[in-house]
Amino acid sequence: MTPIPSFQPLALAAAAGPFLPPRASTDAGPVDTVFNMIFWICAAFLALILALTLRFVLKYRRRRFRGAEETPTHNTKLELLWTGIPLVLVFVIYGTAAAAYLDMTEGRAPQKQIQVTARKWSWWFDHPEGKGSNELHVVVGQRVELVMSAEDVLHSLYIPAFRVKQDLVPGRYTKLRFEPTMPGTYPIYCAEYCGENHSRMLTQVVVHADQAAYAKWVAQSAYEDSMPLIDVGKQVYETRGCLSCHSLDGTPRAGPTFKGLWGKTESFTDGSSATVDENYVRQSVIEPQAKIVSGFGAVMPPTPLDERELAGIIELVKSVKD
Ligand code: CUA
Numbered sequence: 001m002t003p004i005p006s007f008q009p010l011a012l013a014a015a016a017g018p019f020l021p022p023r024a025s026t027d028a029g030p031v032d033t034v035f036n037m038i039f040w041i042c043a044a045f046l047a048l049i050l051a052l053t054l055r056f057v058l059k060y061r062r063r064r065f066r067g068a069e070e071t072p073t074h075n076t077k078l079e080l081l082w083t084g085i086p087l088v089l090v091f092v093i094y095g096t097a098a099a100a101y102l103d104m105t106e107g108r109a110p111q112k113q114i115q116v117t118a119r120k121w122s123w124w125f126d127h128p129e130g131k132g133s134n135e136l137h138v139v140v141g142q143r144v145e146l147v148m149s150a151e152d153v154l155h156s157l158y159i160p161a162f163r164v165k166q167d168l169v170p171g172r173y174t175k176l177r178f179e180p181t182m183p184g185t186y187p188i189y190c191a192e193y194c195g196e197n198h199s200r201m202l203t204q205v206v207v208h209a210d211q212a213a214y215a216k217w218v219a220q221s222a223y224e225d226s227m228p229l230i231d232v233g234k235q236v237y238e239t240r241g242c243l244s245c246h247s248l249d250g251t252p253r254a255g256p257t258f259k260g261l262w263g264k265t266e267s268f269t270d271g272s273s274a275t276v277d278e279n280y281v282r283q284s285v286i287e288p289q290a291k292i293v294s295g296f297g298a299v300m301p302p303t304p305l306d307e308r309e310l311a312g313i314i315e316l317v318k319s320v321k322d
Pocket of ligand 1: 119121154155156190191192193194195198199201
């Protein structure tokens with residue numbers, strides 16, 4: 001079991017008050033703005049409602065020698081007011097949150113992709129330099145995209161210091177982007193109940209101060225090494241029969257070549273089309289009959305691969321972009 005990681009002094013310098021973790025990514029500020037806005041709106045309304053309750057309790061308390069009172073049944077001005085103000089508040093909250101969310105998911109393109117595999121009850125991070133680890137390693141100022149999948153049940157990767165959280169779903173890839181702003185070590189939690197040891201599914205993200213520090217970590221050969229994803233991909237390609245129908249250099253064979261395939265828009269025999277991305281490649285391996293590329297026959301058998309083998313094939317297709 002990974003011990004609960006401790007915060008580092010530098011991280012504490014960017015503390016976001018006594019109730020929130022340190023802010024260690026570019027998304028932390030905007031997320032906290034939305035959080036604080038909702039919090040203070042709720043606090044203000046709580047105070048208002050409590051004060052009015054108290055006032056009415058006193059004003060309309062039971063008194064002797066007092067007959068029935070004429071009470072108004074309708075007040076248009078008041079009704080417009082209590083509809084209008086919340087409406088404006090909801091739009092302001094929505095606008096601020098949507099802007100932060102879009103920047104998080106669609107903003108600046110990532111400079112690096114890291115493959116994440118979750119299973120009961122551990123994490124595995126395949127870094128692009130061919131380095132596998134049960135810890136995530138990133139660099140300050142480098143925007144990262146995690147491409148994530150789960151081997152068994154739903155998990156959710158949650159980094160409170162970065163204010164990001166995303167589910168990992170068996171059978172497909174989900175993505176999460178962030179840009180660390182401060183060196184340090186921050187906890188990673190699983191935020192989706194996944195069985196007995198869910199609460200122990202902990203690890204950490206190490207944010208290196210610069211590329212040199214990161215390169216030093218990569219070079220530590222004795223540390224948690226595994227076969228790089230690209231080599232896993234080549235092995236699968238050669239041993240599971242991919243090579244007999246799919247070339248890597250553009251040579252025509254029974255199936256589409258992998259060369260230049262990544263990011264291309266493929267047209268299918270049923271008239272539909274799709275961009276070649278992680279989920280497309282995954283489906284093409286597991287259920288090849290689902291989408292037949294125009295001009296090719298439906299001859300490929302379904303090929304069951306495990307998560308790392310699938311990720312390896314995807315790396316291989318990416319590596320022969322053009
Ligand atoms: Cu994995 Cu909870």
